[in-house]
Amino acid sequence: MDEDVLSTPGHLISLAARGFARLSETRLKPLGFGVGQLPVLVALQDGKASTQRDLARFARVEQPPMAQMLARMERDGLIERTRDPADGRSSRIVLAKAARDGMPEAIAALFQGNEEALAGFTDAEAAQLVGLLKRLIDNLDQIANAESASSDC
Incomplete structure (x- = not known):
């Protein structure tokens, strides 16, 4: 069988994903966001997660990369950490005002990019x-x- 490996769903989806990531990064960067931060931002905005463990599970990434991302987001003023009153060893993570204020424009940019890609x-x-x-x-x-x-x- 002479199948074209470059026409397999896995390869084509990978190309599409990279294209979406480039498009999203280009549009989000001027707004102070990165495409890799999206799952965290959405989870925090929607109240679906508030601890590092919950965010890692929600974003489907391991704990160490999530910890690194959260540290960068905190440094960049996108999130804030507070002690969990129920468990002093744990932190609750919330969106900082800058992130909350910028999310509507970021979401609009992403929806516009998706609309254009599906022309x-x-x-x-x-x-x-x-x-x-x-x-x-x-x-x-x-x-x-x-x-x-x-x-x-």
């Missing part, structure tokens, strides 16, 4: 693409979890 797609095609990508991510998560569980044995 020529119908609303139904765009919705189908999102649905398919969510299913693909779920499949990949299941595979990773199964492989992680089998390597722990």
